Amino acid sequence: MTLNGHNKHTKLARPSFGNFGRNEWAVLGTPCTVIKRLADDVIKALAPDYKGAYADTTHADDITHAPGRLGAGAVLEYTDQLQYSQLSYAAPLTPFQLRQHFSQVDLVLVNGNHQQAKAQVVILDENKKASLQKRVSQLTNVELILVSDNTNEVFDFVQDAVLNWRDIPMLKVDDLQGVITFFKGKLIQNQPKLNGLVLAGGKSQRMGFDKTAVKWHSKEQRYHIADMLRGFCNEVFISCRAEQQDQVETGYAVLPDTFIDLGPYGAILSAFRRDPDSAWLVVATDLPLLDETTIQHLVALRNPAAIATAYTSGFDGLPEPLITIWEPKSYPQLLAFLAQGYSCARKVLINSDTSLIPPANPDALTNVNTPEEHDRIKQLLHQNIASHD
Incomplete structure (x- = not known):
């Protein structure tokens, strides 16, 4: 029994899939x-x-028995064919399964x-x-x-x-x-448009104070990053926890977490939940040395065929997940990792088809999480200003 005016399903933005994929x-x-x-x-x-x-x-009308172990009653058979991999299913794939495979x-x-x-x-x-x-x-x-x-x-x-x-x-x-x-x-x-997402929902526990509000460049860092992204993105949002929305200045769009208690991973998923057909340029606020040149370099080398385009860390050579362009095709991948109990964005990048590029300026990716790092970078920025004067 359905009551008038009652909608039992949450309204979600659905990706623009057809029977198989977007295109x-x-x-x-x-x-x-x-x-x-x-x-x-x-x-x-x-x-x-x-x-x-x-x-x-297939036109193979003469085949009456399922191949391989499917004929023996298996519901799924995986074969590593060396040059390629093969999955054979006993049951027909539903439209939902097909879209997942073709995503x-x-x-x-x-x-x-x-x-x-x-x-x-x-x-x-x-x-x-x-x-x-x-x-x-x-x-x-x-x-x-x-x-x-x-x-x-x-x-x-x-x-x-x-x-x-x-x-x-x-x-x-x-x-x-x-x-x-x-x-x-x-x-x-049909290349997905690029939106910007400034990660400002952390609790700054190691820093001891809100690092998104530090004024490295004459304004709070979350607004400094958002202003930089506006030159490269269709829309820019400041990601935060629900209780932080009222703390964001008028004039900056807010995107509160709808996947809660997952840190940056939840922020990225929340962005795709809002707009699953856009790519998201995700940038953390704890990058005081980040400049427009670094962002421009990443956008210029964007590879929409990959699930994401990311810089490699100058420290360990691994992907930097929090200054990354995440393509729409990464959304089901992120959800699939979450379903297996993983909420590490870097792990997704490492184990997926990610386009990795070296940073033109590795120092621009320096992050600040502790008071000691804060003081060191603050002194470095003052030295840079003095040298230019």
Whole structure:
């Protein structure tokens, strides 16, 4: 029984996934062999910069028994094939499981003769005209039309189903370079926007006083960092605990923790909960020597195909998780680590496909957590000011 006006589920911002991933296209209107060959060519051409994937349904109708140990009753079989890994499932994968598996890829091409996707590439082939007409209901978001040599016009039923067909790019099916350029352009166009997140929710227990409020550069550090990020980000938020919201000055957006008692890990997850389709440039406030050049260098070398772009520590060579660009594809990865009992952002970076870059100025990543470190950096900054004077 549901009461009027009662919503039993919390409203959450959902990632813009289709059936498989964020950027997916079903290719239909031509034989499966042509679709597979086109997928091979596009994925291979984009592989240096983007992770590609392919979805299809097998034609092996003569296979009546599940392969390997699945036939003996196993529900899952993992095989290290040396050149690649293979997971075989006995049960069909649900849409939720599929999206989880495809969440790390940038481009999904789908055989539209068997599967559907949120966008479509239609191939006009006279020999498959009747087959395409049977699938006309799948033409919900056509973004590219390819024309075979045996076809001279857009079929009438396609015109009726795709009212804006004149505005859709149209290429010859053998114009491979044009097709590759189309997909590359779409991936660039769909690159997640970059938001900024200033981590200011710590309790500063080792410091003994609120280190986010230290005025290293004429204003409180949390505002100094936020102002720097504004030149590189679409929106900038100051991350804090719920009880700290009223302490943030007007004019600065606040993003309180919704994953509580997890430190910076919870702050990052809270940011993705608010906007799961944006990348987040996460910066801690205990970096008094951080400058715009260091941020600009990180943004310039951002790799959206990785789960994150991070600096390596000059101390131990490990990733610096608290001055890192976390891509949307890191959100399910962070949640998966949390489900296994881990809340260390660095551990996620170490055990994932992370793009690591050396800092141009390692000193800019110096962090301050104790009164002794505070006094040392304060003296260093005074010396730098005096030397410039």
